[in-house]
Each structure stands twice: as C-alpha cells, then as structure tokens.
Amino acid sequence: MALxxxxxxxxxxxxxxxxxxxxxxxxxxxxxxxxxxxxxxRCAYVLWTKRAYLLRSFSSSSSPSETNVSYDQLKQILAxxxxxxxxxxxxxxxxxxxxxxxxxxxxxxxxxxxxxxxxEEFRERFGGDMPxxxxxxxxxCLAGIRSMKALDTxxxxxxxxxxxxxxxxxxxxxxxxxx
Numbered sequence: 001m002a003l004x005x006x007x008x009x010x011x012x013x014x015x016x017x018x019x020x021x022x023x024x025x026x027x028x029x030x031x032x033x034x035x036x037x038x039x040x041x042r043c044a045y046v047l048w049t050k051r052a053y054l055l056r057s058f059s060s061s062s063s064p065s066e067t068n069v070s071y072d073q074l075k076q077i078l079a080x081x082x083x084x085x086x087x088x089x090x091x092x093x094x095x096x097x098x099x100x101x102x103x104x105x106x107x108x109x110x111x112x113x114x115x116x117x118x119x120e121e122f123r124e125r126f127g128g129d130m131p132x133x134x135x136x137x138x139x140x141c142l143a144g145i146r147s148m149k150a151l152d153t154x155x156x157x158x159x160x161x162x163x164x165x166x167x168x169x170x171x172x173x174x175x176x177x178x179x
Contacts, residue, residue: 067151069138069165071175078102083136084129086111088150089169093142100140100172104128108146111153131159139164140172 069077077083078100085103087094094105106114106126114122115131122130131137137159139147144166154162165172 067163069163071165071167071171074100074138074140074165074172077136077138083138084131085138085140086131086150087169088139088141088146093169097142097169098173100169103140108141108150111150112157115154115157115159133157133159134161135159136161137163141168143168143170 074085078085081102085100087099087103087105088108088111089105090107091105099105104126114126117125117130119130122128137154139150139154139162141147141150144164147164147166147168151162151164167175
C-alpha cells in the first residue's frame with residue numbers, strides 16, 4: 001500500500017522541487033535564513049506518513065571544492081592537531097596497508113552510530129576524542145569514495161564543519177614515499 005502511494009508521487013515531487021526558482025513549497029523556507037544567497041543549493045524531500053506529508057528542507061552552501069582537503073592541507077592539520085581526522089576504512093585495511101598518524105579509525109558502517117555515542121563510549125570504542133557538532137572533521141578512506149559517504153552521514157547528523165580527503169590512503173602513501 002505504501003509502495004503504491006510512493007509510486008503515485010514519484011514523478012510529481014521531483015518536478016515540483018526542481019522546476020521552481022524559490023523554495024519548493026512555502027513551508028520549505030521555514031528555518032532557512034532569509035538572506036540565503038541564490039547560489040546555495042536548496043533541496044527538499046517528502047516523507048509520507050499515515051495522514052500527511054512531511055517536508056524537510058535543507059540547504060547546502062558547500063561546493064565540492066570547499067569540502068575537499070588537499071594532501072598539503074591534511075599534512076598541516078595533522079601536525080597542528082586542529083581537526084579530528086577520521087579514517088573510515090576497515091581495521092584490517094589499516095593493519096595491512098597502514099594509517100595516517102593522528103587519525104581515528106571508525107569504519108564506515110559504524111560512522112552513523114559512532115557520531116551519536118556518548119563521548120566516553122566513543123573514546124572507549126575508537127580510542128580518540130569524539131568530535132562535537134561544531135568541530136572541524138576530516139574523513140579519509142582508501143580512495144575517497146567511503147569518505148564522501150561518511151561526510152554525507154555527518155552532515156545529516158548535524159555536523160557543520162565537515163570535509164574529506166579525496167586522495168585517501170592511496171595518495172597519502174604515494175606522496176609520503178616521495179617525501
């Protein structure tokens with residue numbers, strides 16, 4: 001029954017959301033700053049409940065270049081310890097290939113749960129300080145794919161200053177050998 005309801009609106013909702021210049025629906029602008037630049041992306045999604053549609057809107061002001069961290073930037077960040085660097089590879093990958101010094105290992109499958117843990121439990125499980133929602137966090141993986149998924153997860157949980165290292169361990173290890 002719910003699947004039929006979703007199919008019924010599957011073609012309508014995207015057209016409504018993306019063909020308009022302003023917010024997709026009047027209620028989508030609630031909670032959005034009135035001085036939001038037009039260059040920001042406005043997104044919305046609709047959830048079907050038994051009696052009503054729930055519209056959730058959010059804005060994304062960061063372009064891909066703003067979310068990416070270069071090798072040199074990451075090297076400086078690790079040296080200054082000004083950010084939390086989370087490696088989302090599996091523990092066996094770290095044992096086999098190595099890890100960035102100063103990074104915390106939180107496998108991608110555990111990122112959502114880990115970022116919602118009590119700080120003491122986070123430290124116990126992952127051996128580092130749990131980042132606060134306003135802390136600068138950088139995600140890394142092997143080649144930049146999983147770190148981008150972790151970034152999306154953190155943003156959905158309300159973390160505001162989140163970036164990722166698209167080169168991942170492959171680029172890091174290559175550049176470290178050259179240096």
